[in-house]
Amino acid sequence: MLQAINLSHSFEYPLFSEVNLDIKAGSTTAIVGASGSGKSTILHILSTLLKPKSGEVIFGGKNLYSLKDDELLKIRRQDFGIIFQAHYLFRGFSAGENIELASILSGQKIDKNILERLGIAGLMTQKASELSGGQQQRISIARVLAKRPKIIFADEPTGNLDSHTAADVMSVLCQYTKEQSSALVLVTHDERLAGQMDAQFRLENEKLNQIRG
Numbered sequence: 580m581l582q583a584i585n586l587s588h589s590f591e592y593p594l595f596s597e598v599n600l601d602i603k604a605g606s607t608t609a610i611v612g613a614s615g616s617g618k619s620t621i622l623h624i625l626s627t628l629l630k631p632k633s634g635e636v637i638f639g640g641k642n643l644y645s646l647k648d649d650e651l652l653k654i655r656r657q658d659f660g661i662i663f664q665a666h667y668l669f670r671g672f673s674a675g676e677n678i679e680l681a682s683i684l685s686g687q688k689i690d691k692n693i694l695e696r697l698g699i700a701g702l703m704t705q706k707a708s709e710l711s712g713g714q715q716q717r718i719s720i721a722r723v724l725a726k727r728p729k730i731i732f733a734d735e736p737t738g739n740l741d742s743h744t745a746a747d748v749m750s751v752l753c754q755y756t757k758e759q760s761s762a763l764v765l766v767t768h769d770e771r772l773a774g775q776m777d778a779q780f781r782l783e784n785e786k787l788n789q790i791r792g
């Protein structure tokens with residue numbers, strides 16, 4: 580579904596090189612590694628947001644970074660679901676309006692069941708600016724799922740949540756992945772959570788090593 584071939588990237592100094600990944604439909608993949616090792620950078624590269632110094636990201640038979648800007652934007656909008664820690668809800672809108680907006684843009688309907696399971700069904704009329712950090716995070720996850728993405732990229736999606744709510748959110752994401760034959764690429768510091776994914780990689784010494792799956 581998504582392939583990374585020989586990716587390398589550097590900012591002031593080299594971050595990583597020879598990164599290869601093969602993400603299959605219906606699979607969940609975790610990337611772990613020390614703070615500052617470049618995990619978020621890899622996720623940005625995989626998800627259209629950052630062009631690597633070298634290497635290719637193949638989606639739909641094409642290298643993302645050889646596409647025209649409008650083609651890349653279309654993939655980002657329609658096919659990819661990007662869940663980052665800084666989630667940008669429209670603050671003046673209600674929680675429900677934020678989710679509806681994503682539904683309208685993609686022409687897909689949000690599954691009410693998902694709102695229940697994320698524990699946010701009762702928050703729909705509340706203003707986004709008046710929700711707690713963890714509530715906002717769950718609304719933004721529902722908003723991503725409302726697009727019915729083919730691949731979800733999630734960077735510490737449960738970082739702001741208590742362990743019980745975090746487990747609920749992860750089970751929603753994993754179930755979505757299996758039911759829709761989508762794929763989930765998860766960056767996390769939580770080894771236990773990483774252990775629940777089908778495959779696990781560790782970014783260390785500038786290389787991405789597969790440690791399981």
Ligand SMILES: Nc1ncnc2c1ncn2[C@@H]1O[C@H](COP(=O)(O)OP(=O)(O)OP(=O)(O)O)[C@@H](O)[C@H]1O
Nearest residue numbers: 590591594612613614615616617618619620621768
């Ligand atoms: N836009 C940028 N410009 C310059 N340097 C950057 C940029 N983005 C990240 N870096 C640097 O690249 C390194 C890797 O950053 P990255 O955010 O990928 O790490 P990470 O593994 O996600 O860390 P964490 O676990 O703390 O989130 C860091 O040293 C960071 O300062």
Ligand SMILES: [Mg+2]
Nearest residue numbers: 618619620734
């Ligand atoms: Mg990071």
